[in-house]
Amino acid sequence: MVSDRLKKVILRQLDLDDFSIEDSTTASMVPGWDSLSHVRIIAAIEAEYGVRFKTVEVLRVRNVGDLQNLLDKKVGV
Amino acid sequence: MNSTNRASRNLQGVLLDHWRSHAEKTPDRTAVVHWVAGEEPFRWNWNQLMGTAFRYALRLREHGVGKGDVCAIIIRHHKNFYPIYIAVSYLGALPAVLAYPNQRLHPEKFRDGLEGMARRSGLDWLLTERDLEASVRPCVSRPGSTIRGIIFPLEWSEEGETVKTFPQLKDSLPEDPCLLQHSSGTTGLQKAVILSHRAVLEHVTRYGESIDIIPEDKIVSWLPLYHDMGLIAAFYLPLTLGIPVIQIDPFEWVSAPIILMEAISMEKGTLAWLPNFAYNLMADRIHEEDLSDLRLDSVRMLINCSEPVRAESHEKFHRKFSTYGIRREVLAACYAMAETTFAATQTAPGLESRKVFVDREALAQGCVQIVEGDKGGRVCVSSGAPISGCEMRIIGEFGEVLSEGSVGEIAIRSVSLFDGYRNNPEKTEEVLKDGWYFSGDYGFLHQGEFYIIGRKKDIIIIAGNNIYPEDIEDAVSKIPEVIPGRVISFGIDDEQSGTEQVCVIAESKVENEAGKKRLRRAIQEAGMEIDVSIGRVYLAPPRWLIKSSAGKPSRNANKDRALRELVWK
Numbered sequence: 057m058v059s060d061r062l063k064k065v066i067l068r069q070l071d072l073d074d075f076s077i078e079d080s081t082t083a084s085m086v087p088g089w090d091s092l093s094h095v096r097i098i099a100a101i102e103a104e105y106g107v108r109f110k111t112v113e114v115l116r117v118r119n120v121g122d123l124q125n126l127l128d129k130k131v132g133v
Numbered sequence: 134m135n136s137t138n139r140a141s142r143n144l145q146g147v148l149l150d151h152w153r154s155h156a157e158k159t160p161d162r163t164a165v166v167h168w169v170a171g172e173e174p175f176r177w178n179w180n181q182l183m184g185t186a187f188r189y190a191l192r193l194r195e196h197g198v199g200k201g202d203v204c205a206i207i208i209r210h211h212k213n214f215y216p217i218y219i220a221v222s223y224l225g226a227l228p229a230v231l232a233y234p235n236q237r238l239h240p241e242k243f244r245d246g247l248e249g250m251a252r253r254s255g256l257d258w259l260l261t262e263r264d265l266e267a268s269v270r271p272c273v274s275r276p277g278s279t280i281r282g283i284i285f286p287l288e289w290s291e292e293g294e295t296v297k298t299f300p301q302l303k304d305s306l307p308e309d310p311c312l313l314q315h316s317s318g319t320t321g322l323q324k325a326v327i328l329s330h331r332a333v334l335e336h337v338t339r340y341g342e343s344i345d346i347i348p349e350d351k352i353v354s355w356l357p358l359y360h361d362m363g364l365i366a367a368f369y370l371p372l373t374l375g376i377p378v379i380q381i382d383p384f385e386w387v388s389a390p391i392i393l394m395e396a397i398s399m400e401k402g403t404l405a406w407l408p409n410f411a412y413n414l415m416a417d418r419i420h421e422e423d424l425s426d427l428r429l430d431s432v433r434m435l436i437n438c439s440e441p442v443r444a445e446s447h448e449k450f451h452r453k454f455s456t457y458g459i460r461r462e463v464l465a466a467c468y469a470m471a472e473t474t475f476a477a478t479q480t481a482p483g484l485e486s487r488k489v490f491v492d493r494e495a496l497a498q499g500c501v502q503i504v505e506g507d508k509g510g511r512v513c514v515s516s517g518a519p520i521s522g523c524e525m526r527i528i529g530e531f532g533e534v535l536s537e538g539s540v541g542e543i544a545i546r547s548v549s550l551f552d553g554y555r556n557n558p559e560k561t562e563e564v565l566k567d568g569w570y571f572s573g574d575y576g577f578l579h580q581g582e583f584y585i586i587g588r589k590k591d592i593i594i595i596a597g598n599n600i601y602p603e604d605i606e607d608a609v610s611k612i613p614e615v616i617p618g619r620v621i622s623f624g625i626d627d628e629q630s631g632t633e634q635v636c637v638i639a640e641s642k643v644e645n646e647a648g649k650k651r652l653r654r655a656i657q658e659a660g661m662e663i664d665v666s667i668g669r670v671y672l673a674p675p676r677w678l679i680k681s682s683a684g685k686p687s688r689n690a691n692k693d694r695a696l697r698e699l700v701w702k
Contacts, residue, residue: 073650084237087657090666091387092410092596092630095418098388108420111389112171 058124065104066120069097079121105131144338147330148311148373149222153299155375156183164372166379166400167212170392174379175212182216184296189213189220189286193260196284200225200303202257203313205250207231207265208287210382214358217260217286218368222311225303227327229254229313230359233265238664240268248272251279253556254313254325259283307331313555314361314471316599325555326471335522336365336474336549337373343479343520344404344434344465346370351431352378353402355386355393360597362439365475366406390415391423394457398427405432406467408439408597412446413631416453430458434482437466439597441585442514444488446631461485468516468585472570474549477525478583480517487515489579496586499540501577515582522548527578528571537578542589544569591688593624596632600624600665602688608659609639614652616640618685619678623692627668634668635660638695641672671699 063077070088083089089097101123102108107130117123144151155164160180167175177185198204204221206228208214221228231250234243250256251272256279259269263285273280305311311330315323352371356363371378379396386392393415396402437447447464455461466486469476480486490510492502504510519525526534527541535541546569553561564571573592576585593600605622609615619640624633637660643652653670660667679694681687 075654082236084235084661087654087661088666088668090237091384092414092632093666094388095390095414099418108422111391111395111423114389115170115385 058120061104062101062120062124062127065100066097069093069100077120079119079124081120082118101127107131144334144373145307146334147305147307147309148333148369149219149301149305151334151373151375152183152219152222153301155179155372156299159375162375163377164375165215166377167210167215168379168381168392168396169210170382170385170389177212177215179375180296183219183299184293185213185216185291186219186223187296187299188291188293189217189289190223190302192286192289193220193226193284194224194302196258196282198224198226198258198284200305201310202226203229203255204258204260205229205231205247205256207233207259207261207269209233209262210380210384211287213287213291215380218358219372220286221260223302225305225309226257227310227313229256229315229325230364231315232357232359233262234268235664237661239662242663244268244272248275248278250315250323250325253323254315255279255556257281260286262287305330307334312364314364315359316471324557324560326551327553327555328474328549328551332474332549332551333365333369334373336476337370339521339523339548340366340476340479341370341374343476344436345482346374346376346404348374348376350376350403350433351400352376352404353381353393353396353400354378354405355381355383356406357383360439361471361475362406362408362469362597366436366438366469387414391419394419394424394427394429394454397429397432401431403431403433404436405434406436406438408632409437409443409446410440410596410630410632412437412443412450413629416446416449417629419453424454424457428458429454432459432463434465435459435463436479437464437486437514438469438476440594440632441587442466442486442516443628443631444512444514445628447486447514466514466516468543468574468583470572472551472564472572473523473545473547474551476520477523477545477547478517479520480515480582486517487580487582488512489515489584496540501538501540501579503579513584513586515579516576516585518582519545525578525583526569527576537580540575540577540586543572543574543576543583543585545572546570591623593622593633593635595624595635595666600635604663605635605637605660605665605667608663608665609637609656612639612652612655612659614641614643614648614655616642616675619675621678621686621688621691622667623688625669625692625696635665636669636671636692636695637667638671638673638678638691638699640675640677642675643672671695 156179164179164182165177307330310327354367465480467476468478495502524546526544529535529541573590575587602622606620609620627634678686679690
């Protein structure tokens with residue numbers, strides 16, 4: 057399940073007040089989440105959680121659920 | 134540079150002659166390195182590449198593909214893309230690379246665009262992946278469709294006899310068309326540019342000279358091959374001159390920009406072409422620790438192209454990567470477009486692209502007054518001098534040729550100029566006059582070099598892609614709460630990202646905050662459906678937009694007003 061904290065980081069980067077973000081949400085479903093903003097969002101998540109993603113890890117992420125799982129592994133949840 | 138060391142000499146005949154010659158003379162030399170993040174790269178040598186292309190050509194011929202047919206290729210980053218492309222050329226047919234649809238692009242919009250393109254460009258065949266079949270099949274079955282069939286070449290077995298000689302399958306002449314490429318845009322209104330073998334070979338020869346290209350060069354590219362910069366600079370140029378090219382997936386690169394640096398470092402890349410936003414993206418988003426094992430000293434030119442060149446982008450890129458071997462003199466630029474095959478100008482190898490500070494007020498009046506230092510001046514970066522075989526003029530409002538120091542429209546005459554847009558005499562007539570191509574870009578000449586500073590057309594350029602504001606306005610106008618026809622869209626500079634951002638102003642009667650919030654969302658979603666990210670939306674009350682004399686909202690007047698008055702949301 058996508059945490060509120062992760063949702064907030066994503067929405068803040070996209071300058072969105074509110075948008076439903078679930079495990080199955082893909083970037084293409086969210087206004088403003090395009091290939092350029094994607095790199096910005098990843099960087100913001102890394103800064104928020106103090107983690108670093110590897111190139112291949114980032115490329116394997118297909119939806120927000122994958123992103124949350126990757127993040128959980130990094131922070132040791 | 135000793136001319137005997139150059140890779141480019143006078144190239145004659147047709148493109149395939151040169152590709153076959155590489156396969157016969159240097160069969161083991163690397164032709165294309167297909168790069169996939171996290172995997173061992175796949176290396177095509179010339180013998181394998183042309184042998185596989187030959188086998189694909191025989192299969193395509195069995196399907197009915199023949200000389201002069203236009204074959205749209207819609208295939209994602211795949212190692213067999215390259216032999217498939219060459220196979221089309223083998224048959225004397227015309228390859229036309231089209232963008233694989235982004236997930237956010239609505240399937241109907243993609244299909245409409247493809248049908249429009251098929252009608253205008255006369256597409257005969259679609260070479261694509263099975264995943265797209267459901268989307269594209271209706272394009273073939275509809276009455277009046279020009280498309281004769283869909284072919285899935287990636288499904289064919291790669292096995293076959295080793296080919297040692299590469300017989301000609303079709304005779305072609307230098308004047309015959311060799312490829313079709315589309316001007317960027319978001320719909321089926323893209324203009325199709327046909328280029329001949331002669332034009333491409335002239336361009337490859339002369340452009341290669343302008344960058345002192347040598348056989349030891351290696352090109353590294355993440356550029357999409359549906360764009361002239363990727364197709365000509367990072368595909369035709371290396372293939373024709375027999376120089377290795379490392380091809381990276383554009384989608385992978387934009388998600389993880391470090392990939393370009395890894396490829397340069399591992400393959401000892403020397404040349405790359407990049408749109409301006411890429412300099413910002415790599416400077417801002419690549420972590421220092423990811424660079425610790427990389428060296429970029431092999432690079433001799435990074436050529437900024439396809440977007441206005443920004444001095445601050447070069448500066449921040451150099452600051453970030455100088456420690457890893459990027460020297461100031463590798464920061465080059467060129468001015469290019471599909472209509473001239475690719476480059477019209479190029480800055481000199483071994484020298485950083487020049488920059489000048491010009492008085493802003495004088496520039497707004499069309500005069501170039503160089504000012505000392507950066508006090509109040511606008512910094513302009515040179516795109517270089519015309520390459521051999523290319524002449525350029527600055528044209529004034531009344532068609533007069535302007536002298537150095539004046540701003541006007543850039544017109545180009547070139548040995549590699551296109552002959553016109555396919556099936557589009559009206560558009561051709563608008564831009565091609567007495568052998569001169571009127572680019573629609575504004576610029577000036579200073580000490581023999583051209584500086585591009587703006588556009589006559591309202592095109593928005595985002596990350597090297599041209600977007601027509603009309604497409605966005607049409608999409609937004611269809612939203613019920615927006616007053617029909619009372620929408621304008623334009624681009625504004627976004628210094629942080631080094632490219633432009635799309636802005637929309639739409640008139641609406643909606644007054645309450647909740648309704649406005651919903652409407653803003655609907656506007657952004659309308660943009661998503663045509664694969665455009667709308668960065669800023671302003672909802673204006675009725676009659677806010679300033680009309681032009683023709684009675685339609687004026688983009689320029691409203692953009693000026695918006696920049697003066699609005700607080701964006």
